[in-house]
Amino acid sequence: MTNKKFLLSSLCAMVISCSDDVGWNNKEPISYRDLAFDEELYGTGQNGFSEIFSTYTGVNASNDISEKEILENQHLMHGSGIALGDVNGDELIDIYIPRIKEDNVLYINKGEWQFEDFTLAAGVAAPNRYSNGSVFADVDGDRDLDLIVTALGGPNSVFINDGNGIFVEKKLESKLNNPGSTSSALADVDNDGDLDLYITNYKRKAMRDSLPPPAISFDNTLYESPDGKWEVVPPFNREYEAEVKGDKLFRFEFGEVDQFYFNDGKGNFNLIDITKENFYSVDGGPIDSHLRDWGLVAQFRDMNNDGHPDIYICNDFESPDRIWINNGDGSFSEIEKTAVRHTSNSSMSVDFSDLNKDGYVDFFVSDMLSQSHIMKKTQMGTMLPTVLLIGEIENRPQYMRNTLFLNRKDHTFSEIGQYSKTYASNGPGLAHLWMLIWMGMRTCLLQQGMFMMYKIQTQLKSRKKWLLRCDPLMNTRECF
Numbered sequence: 001m002t003n004k005k006f007l008l009s010s011l012c013a014m015v016i017s018c019s020d021d022v023g024w025n026n027k028e029p030i031s032y033r034d035l036a037f038d039e040e041l042y043g044t045g046q047n048g049f050s051e052i053f054s055t056y057t058g059v060n061a062s063n064d065i066s067e068k069e070i071l072e073n074q075h076l077m078h079g080s081g082i083a084l085g086d087v088n089g090d091e092l093i094d095i096y097i098p099r100i101k102e103d104n105v106l107y108i109n110k111g112e113w114q115f116e117d118f119t120l121a122a123g124v125a126a127p128n129r130y131s132n133g134s135v136f137a138d139v140d141g142d143r144d145l146d147l148i149v150t151a152l153g154g155p156n157s158v159f160i161n162d163g164n165g166i167f168v169e170k171k172l173e174s175k176l177n178n179p180g181s182t183s184s185a186l187a188d189v190d191n192d193g194d195l196d197l198y199i200t201n202y203k204r205k206a207m208r209d210s211l212p213p214p215a216i217s218f219d220n221t222l223y224e225s226p227d228g229k230w231e232v233v234p235p236f237n238r239e240y241e242a243e244v245k246g247d248k249l250f251r252f253e254f255g256e257v258d259q260f261y262f263n264d265g266k267g268n269f270n271l272i273d274i275t276k277e278n279f280y281s282v283d284g285g286p287i288d289s290h291l292r293d294w295g296l297v298a299q300f301r302d303m304n305n306d307g308h309p310d311i312y313i314c315n316d317f318e319s320p321d322r323i324w325i326n327n328g329d330g331s332f333s334e335i336e337k338t339a340v341r342h343t344s345n346s347s348m349s350v351d352f353s354d355l356n357k358d359g360y361v362d363f364f365v366s367d368m369l370s371q372s373h374i375m376k377k378t379q380m381g382t383m384l385p386t387v388l389l390i391g392e393i394e395n396r397p398q399y400m401r402n403t404l405f406l407n408r409k410d411h412t413f414s415e416i417g418q419y420s421k422t423y424a425s426n427g428p429g430l431a432h433l434w435m436l437i438w439m440g441m442r443t444c445l446l447q448q449g450m451f452m453m454y455k456i457q458t459q460l461k462s463r464k465k466w467l468l469r470c471d472p473l474m475n476t477r478e479c480f
Contacts, residue, residue, distance in 0.1 A: 058115045058116065078202075081098070086145065088164055103125035105125075106122050108165065130152040152181065184298075198261075201259065220233070260278070274287060298311055299350050303363075339411055346400060347365050355404075367403070
């Protein structure tokens with residue numbers, strides 16, 4: 001199994017069409033019409049979605065990786081996110097597919113669901129990198145779509161479009177050596193008319209894949225000082241921190257700090273220090289240390305209806321999700337501690353929509369909890385005890401399950417994942433909240449997550465936070 005295809009980017013297009021002779025139904029506050037399907041073209045008389053295969057479309061790029069490579073660096077297993085947009089101004093949607101081992105691919109839409117590989121002419125192959133994220137956006141204000149590509153281990157790049165689908169690459173500044181970037185999000189955060197950029201960083205390679213187990217053992221990485229305080233042994237203090245909560249000792253591996261850029265209006269991005277003038281703690285003071293989280297996905301969305309884009313950042317493992325509220329001038333403050341009472345544990349993705357049609361945005365966060373009872377028990381290998389101390393009311397526990405947050409319209413959110421029966425979904429990778437127009441209802445589309453997710457040894461190996469010392473009864477419970 002040296003070349004097993006775990007992560008596929010082949011396009012399976014989903015097609016719907018509307019017939020011109022079908023009348024509109026006017027029902028306040030919306031108008032709608034029934035769908036009519038082209039039976040001759042797509043071979044079925046049923047309305048709705050139909051799969052179009054790569055043998056017809058010409059979109060046959062795959063994202064292949066071997067099990068050996070996964071075992072050497074499990075972060076390669078995250079896959080890659082495609083981008084869709086009209087890059088050459090012909091009013092047809094083109095496809096960009098980033099890939100881990102091979103050059104990226106740009107397919108130009110020729111119409112009638114036919115696509116042509118235009119990668120070399122466009123200059124967007126982005127070779128010699130583990131490309132895992134992409135987005136089309138007009139970053140220089142010339143009314144065509146430019147391209148941003150993130151890569152595990154870097155470099156991250158902006159490709160400027162000349163309007164005809166020909167791009168020039170500009171690599172983004174980074175203060176990190178080989179950042180383990182995962183995805184990017186754009187919004188005009190400072191109201192100057194251009195799109196600013198936030199890039200989530202994970203880690204190029206975890207310690208478990210970099211050193212043998214004895215080198216990163218408890219005895220080799222931590223020590224107890226004479227005053228009873230637990231410390232991380234240098235040089236491991238650059239990669240780990242020790243935490244004591246109650247009678248329990250934890251060791252947590254750091255991820256990487258995210259990167260935030262202001263746009264000068266011409267597609268030039270200036271790197272901003274998150275810890276200084278633009279991000280503030282909930283008490284109003286500046287963030288005093290770099291937040292080395294395991295970032296997977298960020299989304300800009302106006303969460304409090306003040307007209308300014310806020311940020312929700314999905315972080316993996318025990319690093320908490322970050323919710324930053326825009327102050328209206330391009331600076332951000334942490335959301336109030338009691339506004340969101342708990343979150344998902346290993347947050348994979350987030351999407352927003354007004355689910356109950358009250359004019360306020362709600363949001364859904366995907367995690368990895370299975371619907372199968374057997375698989376749920378297998379997944380417990382990565383769950384650590386949630387320490388809830390008496391009198392602690394402003395904490396924000398994390399639970400391994402999907403979470404769905406209903407906006408209370410007072411800048412707080414109620415989590416209703418279990419009530420809505422969306423809390424478990426067999427390890428989704430990405431979540432999208434769609435407004436399906438023929439139903440008039442919001443629908444959640446969940447994309448399948450990572451391969452090998454339920455192998456017990458893989459689950460245990462993937463831990464970033466370890467419970468190292470606790471009372472004997474707790475030890476028994478955690479082991480059995």
